[in-house]
Amino acid sequence: MSENHETSGASLDSNRLRLQADCESCFGLCCAALPFAASIDFAIDKDAGQPCHNLQSDFRCGVHNNLRQLGFRGCTVYDCFGAGQKVSQDTFGGHDWQQVPESAGQMFNVFPIMRQLHELLWYLTEALTLQAASSIHNELRLALEETERLTHLNAGSILELNVAAHRADVNALLLRASVLARAEVLRSVKGSSSRRKTFTRGADLIGAKLRGADLRGANLRGAYLIAADLRDADLRGADLIGADFRDADLRGADLTDSIFLTQAQLNAAKGDVHTKLPPPLAPPEHWSLSEHKASI
Structure with a gap:
């Protein structure tokens, strides 16, 4: 190079x-x-x-x-x-x-x-x-x-x-x-939501109920998010390096501007047309509205 x-x-x-x-x-x-x-x-x-x-x-x-x-x-x-x-x-x-x-x-x-x-x-x-x-x-x-x-x-x-x-x-x-x-993300959202959650590296969030959670700027490095409910969650600016998204429900979640998200992580998760992704990542072929219908 x-x-x-x-x-x-x-x-x-x-x-x-x-x-x-x-x-x-x-x-x-x-x-x-x-x-x-x-x-x-x-x-x-x-x-x-x-x-x-x-x-x-x-x-x-x-x-x-x-x-x-x-x-x-x-x-x-x-x-x-x-x-x-x-x-x-x-x-x-x-x-x-x-x-x-x-x-x-x-x-x-x-x-x-x-x-x-x-x-x-x-x-x-x-x-x-x-x-x-x-x-x-x-x-x-x-x-x-x-x-x-x-x-x-x-x-x-x-x-x-x-x-x-x-x-x-x-x-x-x-x-x-x-x-x-x-830090820049957190400065911009400080005090803006009572629903904001904070976690540490490698957090055990298997099956966690995080629907609609405000996770902007969160440290989710290496987090275990297996089968977590992240529907409509706001993950903008969150660090997702190494996070385990197997069967995590990302329908309607906002992952734009998330940090270190990979296509492989998305491929392991569930999502739909309402899931917002950062470029150059794309919705996996198995994501569809019909495949992931769940009770609301």
Whole structure:
């Protein structure tokens, strides 16, 4: 990445595009490299490095259009942030693990590391859109450039990376950006609503009744929002990094200007046409008024 990397809207949009999964350019790595266990999200057990039985020779999923119906909901909420095509086309130069089977083990081990790096690139790109965090934009740019550099290392060097240490450094920076952005939101809404709720990182909100809650600028980092009722909740400016939205009801919720929300989180939740989302995120295909009708 250029040392003169800019944070203009155009360049940030370009970054986002590069960090979206391009399954046509990937060798089915998420379907082969990663393990999963039989559960509500997966119909079967699969070991790491064992190709899913639904993976075809052309690296396409044989049941892609029916994953939820067949018990593979977990596949529909997974996002590699573009790591799949990076490993397939860049790190391994377009040589797939079927044609070069001796590369399979190394490719499968590199993929989850690359996925972590690409996830950090996504969050850093998002942090650079936060005007309230402009005082640390230079630090964010440097972190983004360093993370991008790491993604272009050769396979052996990637396997030797201390990813946990790098994540810790980047996460500290992302937290600073969050604090600055949420402080601005909280200043603007201070004393404006008696319904406002506050939480701490990793809050246990499983099944919580938060319909219509004022969560503007809330710290919901790593919160467990599984099956929470968030209908019509106001989540503008809330930090949602790592929040677990599995089966959370977001119908009518306002998530515009929320911080660090990902498409994968939305894919795990329920919503409808009245759910307001920040760009460039989009309503998942399974969201519909008819699918999520509930008693009012």
